[in-house]
Amino acid sequence: MSVRVVARIRPLLKQELEKDTIVEAAPNVSEPLATPSIVRIPNPKNEAEAFSFQFNSVYDQLATQQQVFDNEIAPTVKHLFKGFDVTIFAYGVTGTGKTHTMRGGKLLAERGVIPRLLSSIYRRSRKIEKDTEGDTKVDVAMSYYEIYNDRVFDLFESLEKRTPAGLPIRDNNGKTVVVGLTERPCTSLKDFETLYDQANVNRSTSATKLNAHSSRSHAVLCVKVTQVTGNEVRVSTASAIDLAGSEDNRRTDNGKERMVESASINKSLFVLAQCVEAISKKQNRIPYRESKMTRILSLGQNNGLTVMILNLAPVRSYHLDTLSSLNFANRTKKIEVNEVENRPFFRTAPKPESKSGIPSVPLANRQPLRPKALSHNVVPSKEAADKDKVEKPVKAFSVYSDKPKTTAVRPGHLSGQGHPRIAEAHKRTSSEAVPTISRPSKVLKPTMAAKSEAMSAKSIEEMIERKVAEKLAEQALSAKLPAGTEISPDVQARLIALERRVIDQESARAEGLQYLLMAKQHTVRGEEVSALKMYQLALPYFPDNQKLAQKMLKLQEKINRKEEERRPKSGGGVPLAEDADEDYQPEAHDDEPDESVFDARSARPRRPAVRRNLSVFRDEASAPQTHQADSDSEDELAHSLMHTGPDQTPRSKHILRIINSRDVAQIRLLKGVGAKKAEMIVNALCEMDDEVRHVTELGRLKGVGSKGVERMKEGLAGVMA
Numbered sequence: 001m002s003v004r005v006v007a008r009i010r011p012l013l014k015q016e017l018e019k020d021t022i023v024e025a026a027p028n029v030s031e032p033l034a035t036p037s038i039v040r041i042p043n044p045k046n047e048a049e050a051f052s053f054q055f056n057s058v059y060d061q062l063a064t065q066q067q068v069f070d071n072e073i074a075p076t077v078k079h080l081f082k083g084f085d086v087t088i089f090a091y092g093v094t095g096t097g098k099t100h101t102m103r104g105g106k107l108l109a110e111r112g113v114i115p116r117l118l119s120s121i122y123r124r125s126r127k128i129e130k131d132t133e134g135d136t137k138v139d140v141a142m143s144y145y146e147i148y149n150d151r152v153f154d155l156f157e158s159l160e161k162r163t164p165a166g167l168p169i170r171d172n173n174g175k176t177v178v179v180g181l182t183e184r185p186c187t188s189l190k191d192f193e194t195l196y197d198q199a200n201v202n203r204s205t206s207a208t209k210l211n212a213h214s215s216r217s218h219a220v221l222c223v224k225v226t227q228v229t230g231n232e233v234r235v236s237t238a239s240a241i242d243l244a245g246s247e248d249n250r251r252t253d254n255g256k257e258r259m260v261e262s263a264s265i266n267k268s269l270f271v272l273a274q275c276v277e278a279i280s281k282k283q284n285r286i287p288y289r290e291s292k293m294t295r296i297l298s299l300g301q302n303n304g305l306t307v308m309i310l311n312l313a314p315v316r317s318y319h320l321d322t323l324s325s326l327n328f329a330n331r332t333k334k335i336e337v338n339e340v341e342n343r344p345f346f347r348t349a350p351k352p353e354s355k356s357g358i359p360s361v362p363l364a365n366r367q368p369l370r371p372k373a374l375s376h377n378v379v380p381s382k383e384a385a386d387k388d389k390v391e392k393p394v395k396a397f398s399v400y401s402d403k404p405k406t407t408a409v410r411p412g413h414l415s416g417q418g419h420p421r422i423a424e425a426h427k428r429t430s431s432e433a434v435p436t437i438s439r440p441s442k443v444l445k446p447t448m449a450a451k452s453e454a455m456s457a458k459s460i461e462e463m464i465e466r467k468v469a470e471k472l473a474e475q476a477l478s479a480k481l482p483a484g485t486e487i488s489p490d491v492q493a494r495l496i497a498l499e500r501r502v503i504d505q506e507s508a509r510a511e512g513l514q515y516l517l518m519a520k521q522h523t524v525r526g527e528e529v530s531a532l533k534m535y536q537l538a539l540p541y542f543p544d545n546q547k548l549a550q551k552m553l554k555l556q557e558k559i560n561r562k563e564e565e566r567r568p569k570s571g572g573g574v575p576l577a578e579d580a581d582e583d584y585q586p587e588a589h590d591d592e593p594d595e596s597v598f599d600a601r602s603a604r605p606r607r608p609a610v611r612r613n614l615s616v617f618r619d620e621a622s623a624p625q626t627h628q629a630d631s632d633s634e635d636e637l638a639h640s641l642m643h644t645g646p647d648q649t650p651r652s653k654h655i656l657r658i659i660n661s662r663d664v665a666q667i668r669l670l671k672g673v674g675a676k677k678a679e680m681i682v683n684a685l686c687e688m689d690d691e692v693r694h695v696t697e698l699g700r701l702k703g704v705g706s707k708g709v710e711r712m713k714e715g716l717a718g719v720m721a
């Protein structure tokens with residue numbers, strides 16, 4: 001099942017003028033009488049031409065809160081009670097109506113998706129309890145948190161109680177959980193409203209030029225529904241997420257603090273876009289981990305139903321931002337989500353809980369985040385698969401597809417259109433996460449015999465080298481310093497100073513990478529002048545990087561070329577005056593349109609006549625060579641800068657080799673580590689599903705800290721320089 005994407009165009013605000021309206025909802029040309037499913041917007045470079053984006057449904061300026069809820073969210077509630085998790089998230093530029101859609105106003109008619117969802121959940125709970133004559137009991141509990149500047153804060157905690165680092169997040173049985181979050185039971189809508197209103201006071205909002213009450217954080221509300229019938233317990237969760245909006249700081253006139261927030265919001269949204277891009281290109285690595293928001297949202301990774309509400313402003317001043325959002329949504333709608341319900345469990349066989357409240361899972365069963373196509377969703381037994389066939393509910397919400405051949409179900413016609421759900425025996429439930437093909441823990445080393453056939457001479461050599469290094473490390477660690485070879489305080493001080501220098505270089509590099517990231521953001525938006533500025537800011541951090549220098553040179557040439565073209569010819573050409581973004585210029589190559597973009601004036605999809613640079617998130621198949629080459633070089637550059645850090649000292653390298661071996665026996669030999677800490681480190685590495693590349697990163701691992709790293713180094717001070 002794909003992510004269901006619905007667009008909502010907000011009404012004009014007081015200061016906006018009717019004549020500036022450029023975004024409209026339209027029915028599909030093949031079904032002119034149907035409810036709108038197309039967003040139409042002019043090409044910024046040629047107003048005579050319109051782009052059309054098709055979604056599951058589109059709501060125009062007149063759509064009410066009730067219509068949006070009844071058509072899009074209400075049908076998901078019955079699935080929630082059948083054990084499916086439901087994720088609803090609002091996406092859009094700042095000031096486009098996300099909070100209005102999700103939270104809404106206080107008047108009954110103005111209430112948004114969230115209060116209506118809760119009201120619907122309580123109504124259904126009461127019905128179930130009545131129909132089963134009290135045999136089934138339903139409990140509702142909620143947690144509510146925000147992700148602000150990439151840190152997670154419990155909105156049930158007052159601002160004074162917040163710790164600067166926020167709450168940690170962990171992967172647990174394929175789900176991302178926030179550790180230490182308050183969960184409040186709420187037995188009635190009144191209860192909920194009181195809690196929700198109190199918590200919203202703690203949300204980070206402030207006035208920006210584009211929105212007087214702009215959300216400066218992503219807000220995540222989780223409503224846990226627990227149904228208990230005798231010993232059987234079924235738990236499912238509805239998550240309603242109000243994302244912060246992306247914003248262009250040149251338009252918002254943000255001050256320093258707002259700029260920091262904005263950079264963090266933009267970064268997380270940028271990572272989200274990259275995740276969506278990577279999923280649609282079926283890449284092996286989906287960069288979920290690069291921001292907390294993407295880790296928590298786990299788009300394309302979570303099971304159940306996902307609905308994205310794309311909020312749009314109707315006016316010209318948002319033109320390029322709107323196109324960017326439409327392109328993002330166009331990609332998102334193609335993401336497949338596992339339609340798998342949470343299996344009930346039985347009270348008689350409780351899972352042991354760890355101290356942190358997270359059920360303990362053996363390391364070998366941990367699953368890294370993977371693109372869906374690459375994950376192994378295996379039902380443990382045939383009986384379980386057969387059971388699935390019997391138990392799977394009738395799918396009344398069968399509209400998540402844009403493929404022309406499937407029967408389109410229009411808003412308002414969702415319920416009662418049931419098709420028997422085809423059992424998907426190969427899928428696993430989110431609550432079980434015990435696949436028969438589990439990712440082997442890196443702690444367990446494969447034997448030579450098992451792997452020998454598939455091993456090349458090179459890999460055998462590498463393995464021997466690693467083994468030798470491990471042995472040497474062991475010897476080095478256990479070696480006692482011969483008497484009289486203690487290093488002098490002077491040498492020790494110099495070693496520490498050297499390490500400090502490396503650490504300083506590392507944090508400067510992180511700052512440089514931020515500029516690089518922003519440069520890439522501007523590049524994909526076609527804002528080349530701004531992109532160049534960002535590259536210039538990044539340059540001092542990577543002075544010797546040839547790729548970066550070349551990139552800047554090419555960009556400068558491109559800007560010059562465009563300047564040339566833009567300059568009025570002797571015949572007196574008309575300069576481009578209408579662009580909201582001074583940097584925006586079409587690319588100098590033909591672009592395939594995204595598949596849902598077609599000429600609005602004719603029913604048949606066709607290739608636009610003009611050249612443009614709008615499809616930021618393009619499918620591999622449709623990406624033209626030049627564009628592909630461009631984005632490849634961007635990725636290559638980012639990769640080269642991310643993965644070539646400042647030189648590390650032999651001691652640091654040595655420590656990292658031991659840490660990355662994930663061998664508890666070796667790690668515990670490091671000074672100040674011990675068995676428990678070694679296990680914690682291996683645990684953290686397994687959760688990261690990556691290597692630690694630098695000692696600074698090592699210092700950030702839970703339970704290590706920079707002091708811990710220093711001690712490890714001290715332990716080696718006598719045996720290696």
Ligand SMILES: Nc1ncnc2c1ncn2[C@@H]1O[C@H](COP(=O)(O)OP(=O)(O)OP(=O)(O)O)[C@@H](O)[C@H]1O
Pocket residue numbers: 009010011013092093094095096097098099100101211213214215216243244245246311
């Ligand atoms: N459908 C709507 N009907 C009436 N007013 C709306 C609607 N959608 C948005 N608005 C108004 O538009 C303004 C901006 O909306 P809102 O604050 O919800 O935007 P946002 O996308 O959440 O912005 P940010 O990302 O900055 O938090 C508000 O004044 C809101 O009341």
